[in-house]
Amino acid sequence: ASLVILIPPVVVLAFTAITVLSDQGIASMQDAGPHGFSEVLYTYTSQGNNNGSAFAGYNANVRLVNTLGGIAMFVARYWLAIPVLAIAGSLARKQAVSPGPGTLPTHTPLFVVMLIGVVLLIGALTFIPALALGPIAEELLMNAGRVAS
16 A cells, blocks of 8 residues: 555656756756746656646657656556555455454544545655745745746
């Protein structure tokens, strides 16, 4: 279950880092600075989790971005099936046991709240630092009267 939660963000963040450190990746950005970083982050987030679109102005038609984008789509979308099938197989083999004092029922609002909380917490801890490097930094630069470079 941890692999299912962690594979897409690791792919997105690793490929974003590779792209912003390469000459081809920097040349693909329309804008420099925090906005350019947001272009790259959005591209890989979309390719790994959504429809594969790119930020307006980002030139995703370079070999590095095409290759990493294809790998991101493959890994972040389809390799998740392996751990999910392993979990399903493990659950199918388990015998039903009667609830005890340490059992957390999965049909209660408590379980739903805990599950949503874990998903939001993992998402926040994964992407808020990257968002701070992009839109938040750009807003702070604009408020200070400096143009992002």
